[in-house]
Amino acid sequence: MRVTIHDVANHAGVSAMTVSRVINESPRVSVDTRRRVQASIAKLGYVPNRLARGLIQRKTGAFGVIVPDVANPFFTLVVRGVEQVAWRAGYHVILCDTQGDLERERGYLEDMVSFQVDGVLIAPVGDRSRPQLRLLTRNNVPFVLIDRSIAGFDGDLVQGDSVAGARQLVEHLIELGHRTDVSTARDRFQGYREALEGAGVEFDPELVAESSAIDPDVACEATSRLLALADPPSAIFAVNNIAVVGVVEAARQHGLEIPDDLGLVCFDDIEHVSRLYPFLTVMAQPAETFGTIATQLLLDRLSGRVGQRRRIVVLPADFIVRKSSGALAPEQAEAL
Amino acid sequence: MRVTIHDVANHAGVSAMTVSRVINESPRVSVDTRRRVQASIAKLGYVPNRLARGLIQRKTGAFGVIVPDVANPFFTLVVRGVEQVAWRAGYHVILCDTQGDLERERGYLEDMVSFQVDGVLIAPVGDRSRPQLRLLTRNNVPFVLIDRSIAGFDGDLVQGDSVAGARQLVEHLIELGHRTDVSTARDRFQGYREALEGAGVEFDPELVAESSAIDPDVACEATSRLLALADPPSAIFAVNNIAVVGVVEAARQHGLEIPDDLGLVCFDDIEHVSRLYPFLTVMAQPAETFGTIATQLLLDRLSGRVGQRRRIVVLPADFIVRKSSGALAPEQAEAL
DNA sequence: CTGTTAGCGCTTTCAT
DNA sequence: ATGAAAGCGCTAACAG
Secondary structure, X not given: OOOXXXXXXXXXXXXXXXXXXXXXXXXXXXXXXXXXXXHHHHHHOOOOOHHHHHHHHOOOOEEEEEEOOXXXXXXXXXXXXXXXXXXXXXXXXXXXEOOOOHHHHHHHHHHHHHOOOOEEEEOXXXXXXXXXXXXXXXXXXXXXEEOOOOOOOOOXXXXXXXXXXXXXXXXXXXXXXXXXXXXXXXXXXXXXXHHHHHOOOOOOHHHEEOOOOOOHHHHHHHHHHHHOOOOOOOEEEEOOOOHXXXXXXXXXXXXXXXXXXXXXXXXXXXHHHHHHOOOOEEEEOOHHHHHXXXXXXXXXXXXXXXXXXXXXXXXXXXXXXXXXXXXXXXXXXXXX | OOOOHHHHHHHHOOXXXXXXXXXXXXXXXXXXXXXXXXXXXXXXXXXXXHHHHHHHHOOOOEEEEEXXXXXXXXXXXXHHHHHHHHHHOOOEEEEEEOOOOHXXXXXXXXXXXXXXXXXXXXXXXXXXXXXXXXXXXXXXXXXXXXXXXXXXXOOEEEEXXXXXXXXXXXXXXHHOOOOEEEEOOHHHHXXXXXXXXXXXXXXXXXXXXXXXXOXXXXXXXXXXXXXXXXXXXXXXXXXXXXXXXXXXXXXXXXXXXXXXXXXXXXXXXXXXXXXXXXXXXXXXXXXXXXXXXXXXXXXXXXXXXXXXOOOEEEEOOEEEOOHHHOOOOHHHHHHO
8 A cells, every 4th residue: 555645644643734735835834843744754755646636636747748759850859858848847748659640649639638637749640630639629738739730720839941941952952953852741842842933943743752751661662763763853852851761772772872863852850860970961950949849838828828829939940051962062071 | 627427427317437337338337328428428528537547546557668868769769669568558658858867867756656657667877776766666666677777676677788799899899900999888898898808808998988878979078088099999889879979970070980990889779870871880779679578577567467576688689780890891881 | 237425645625 | 833524536335
């Protein structure tokens, strides 16, 4: 049997209420009593039961963080950012990895309600997450969307500027004289088209490979198909740090050197990769900041210091030119 | 006000107990009543409160996972492994990132007790975690140690064979005629010494750089000092995937090419790095398996299908020779 | 098959 | 400054 507040009360010769006051640092306890109770707590190794406390107070001191894949370096950093800010504010984090699966996401959303978490931070699987997000609104669980907006949904949101970022990346390739290809993702795809338009280049649907932003192997196959075209692209714009891995593998399989035979740019840096081999030209998003800001927005909501209106934070990405796009003169490239 | 079991009961015209039975899939409810109750649940959007349920049943359906740094690719995969197995078994995961800080770890341990988690998986900060692990034993919270053993502590454990792995890596370097250096970490350090001994090479303490296995910058500085020695090492053995990043940076700063000017091997692969640039010679530990096995051990304990004795699982690492150690002939290296 | 009673461990409210 | 009573939402144990 675990030690309860009553055990401590008995031990210290006071009522449970007094122990409760000591735990909660109420000033309405005499110094002497407080000391006696604290001694008993230490002696018995008492740890208050948060379930009981949460039941009555209607708050648990925990947030749910729901992401499609913790192992994706972007989300890893998001989660870390969330965890850090949450921790400083005295909150815990329940991690939910949906594996990009809508059903799993639904299950987790229900569970977050069930656990009575005080708030949720979620990078939703996609637009089809919308109906199930109503689980949160219906149960008054405040939440913040991360990275992905949901069409027709209004709620606090922290995201990157995918359109502008993608456009910049693609413009960069076009400037270098490339004929570019892209893997999808709505906003980034739009940025791609905008860049083409701006440069007066005609859009060729054949050069767009639908792939998975979650599994490098799928991206690899898709890239392979592109490279096998009669008139293959001379450069590739990968939608994210997962897809880019598949692209590089496909290039290798086709015996293509990057950037000599194939230019490459992508969204999202990969922390350790870029430190080890500063090679990929990327739009580096401040992933951890996505997490910290989102958590901050959530904390603001909880504190009630903020109005009803939704807040949208758009975080700019850093455009980092490295070797893979072929922009650098050989000497410069060498210097890296 | 959130929807409670009583609201559903009223709506369906039954008692709370009957609703409870429906929720818990008890067969002792008539088909008709069950249907009515389910309709009410759906209508009202009722989600059972796990705090209340946990309070009475003494279990929450959640595990705590405590790691020194989620963003370390090794632990990221461990966490993912845990999350997956836990999820399949119907458990949730509360993520705790200690940042390698003992105090924070202590706080998290207390919180896990407080939250009444059903079990804990922990990669402890270090030997000094031992006293605070007693929080778990004292409160009968079953747990499994991951990756690091704690001197004088017995409990279920999943770890890699650091001694053998390190020895193999260092032997590899010695075979290639290198004069090696190492960054610390008890077991891996021992493997290093064993390899030297086996090869009849004298141990030179000057060649060992104490560094941080958590921060690449510290490893970078430490490596810099080594490379500045009058008689610098010709190869480096980095203790893990974080340290290796710093080593590579230091080499670059000193204008050294790997492997031509400096051989390099390390523990732990970095998933995306090795797919992008199969370059580092490593002992690749099955990180995700650390998580899945550990969780399995925990589930076994909970099911009581297992005796009192502690179980230790030692997972072998894969020795993967790539360019960085300089073992491959140029053509072979090229082929990669 | 369904309902009643009691109580999980804690805090709120109201006394004293 | 301290305590007694009531109850958060749910389910175990026992009726019926």
